[in-house]
Amino acid sequence: MAAKRQFTRRDFLQTTSAATAAGVFLGTSAVSRGQDSPNERPVFATIGLRNQGWTITSKSTKFADFAAFADVDANVLGATNEKLKERTGKKADEYSDYRKLLERDDIDAVMIAAPDHWHTKISVEAMLAGKDVYCEKPLTLTIDEGKLIEKIVKQTGRVFQVGTMQRTENDHRFLKAIALIRDGRIGDIQKVTCGINGATGSPKIPAIDVPEGLDWDMWLGPAPKVPYRALPEMRVGYGGGVPLYTNCHYAWRNWYEYSGGQMNDWGAHHVDIATWALGAGDSGPNKITPVSYSLPVEYKDGYPTVSDQYNSPTKFEIHANMPGDIPMVITSEGDNGILFEGTKGRFFVNRGKLTGKPVEDLESNPLPEGAVEDVYGGPVSENHTANFIEGMRSRKQPISDVWSHNRMLETCHLANIAIRLGRELNWDPAKREIIGDDEANAFLSRENRKGYEINV
Incomplete structure (x- = not known):
């Protein structure tokens, strides 16, 4: 197992280095191929496992291997590891203290779903330990914590994705909402x-x-x-x-x-x-x-x-x-x-609907081709983890950046x-x-x- 993890990490870092040298931002298709070839998959760990911790982990097993879990509740730790085994066929190593997990050099990135008051400390220590970070929202407990995280991202060059998944998921309706505004459909x-x-x-x-x-x-x-x-x-x-x-x-x-x-x-x-x-x-x-x-x-x-x-x-x-x-x-x-209310109309958007006359008008007057992709800054990723891994490979910050x-x-x-x-x-x-x-x-x-x- 140790040899396999080292090989996976080496191969992933070689892929990252090549993408960085070429200045290329790899699209979703490049990440998706990683689910079929273990040698292209990064190695992840999750810190904080209850509810959202398992949600982001389960969504990510398609793209990454999970080597370790950390949680302060032994019951949650064990139960989540059993879920991982059911899903992937193997368990992760278990830690009650996340700091032991950060000491490992075979882990490329950590996903953090601990309560909010822990986000900044774990994120900073993970980056200083050489890990890229995916951290649940809200990122910080105070405004000054946000400034510190920005400083450490800049200092270490780590890739950092915040878990505001509405930027990527929910059938892209939030992206379409912004595209409507940018196309002037509700005026000013x-x-x-x-x-x-x-x-x-x-x-x-x-x-x-x-x-x-x-x-x-x-x-x-x-x-x-x-x-x-x-x-x-x-x-x-x-x-x-x-x-x-x-x-x-x-x-x-x-x-x-x-x-x-x-x-x-x-x-x-x-x-x-x-x-x-x-x-x-x-x-x-x-x-x-x-x-x-x-x-x-x-x-x-x-x-x-x-x-x-x-x-x-x-x-x-x-x-x-x-x-x-x-x-x-x-x-x-x-x-x-x-x-959203403007000089020419208004519309409403949430996770279940996108409604209003400007939306109805799309049937006869659709948005320009590529309008949603322009909001996103390129092809829309399969999910928030896929976008994070694209950033890891290109060494560019993902769609939900800390700033x-x-x-x-x-x-x-x-x-x-x-x-x-x-x-x-x-x-x-x-x-x-x-x-x-x-x-x-x-x-x-x-x-x-x-x-x-x-x-x-």
Whole structure:
């Protein structure tokens, strides 16, 4: 097995070097051939396996071999490895500590699906260890973390794909939406509304014993040391099989300590597409106004006053002033998706539909040939992993790069800061700092817990 992995890596790196020397960006067909020839397949590892971790892994087995898994929950680690064996016929090596995985020189890239508060530390350490990185969205917990990742990508030359899969998948309807705008089908954009769903609060959640097999201290990692909390009621559907109310497992998304609530969860998808459509991927907003919002617990000076309940917003309407003074509304109300309104019409897009008169008009007046490919920057990849591997081979950044992602995510981070402090924020997109508000600027970074610092 070791000899085979070394051969696979050597062959992959030779392919990469040849593509780089020629300055060629390999298309999807070149990547797809790799599924038939093991000698052309890169070697991957996944860190963080529950839910989305397995989703991105299972989509990637067509293109890559998985040599290692890491997770702080022994139960998830073992169960996911069994799924891999069922899918590919072989298991990956198992690690409870991802750092041991990064020490291996036979791994070309890592896929990261740990909770958000771990993304930056693992990503930085992976790049410094010579690995290319695919990391789930939202990429960061703070704006300054995004700046650090950008610095390390530039320093190391690693290829980095953010897991905003709407840029590639979902039948390319989001690409078609942007193509409609670029072709002038709604005229000049006047307003964009991103519906990203509301959330619910929680009852008081008691501190209880840590479940067997879970390394709670390691799960917390950079976050403050707190007790494990959960109620007996179990979650059903996606993210099921774990407590419905907890500060771990699937529900960590509802805590500012580990995430950014719906603003960073669904916002990282729809605000991304809206920002791309506006051509604001290298600038972002200059003002964030919290028109209305509801928090499930009391706050003081931007921090929750209790520690046993969910604390991220449940309802909100945020106005972001985008370049050209175009308003972007981010709301918990209405249909999940994006409404584009222009001087000549409007249309709506989400993962299930693309509707509106400009869309209906395509039947008699189709988009120019290659319009969708022009948005994408070339032939559209088979899926997000295929695009990542194309980037690995060409040494060019993929469709969801860290710079445009961070600029988009700054809107979401600023919206959360505005809600926490209850006031409008003026943002300097050139300096990437809040204007005239030292208290708000303090939320641009967060100190990691001792022992979990990021060493660069």
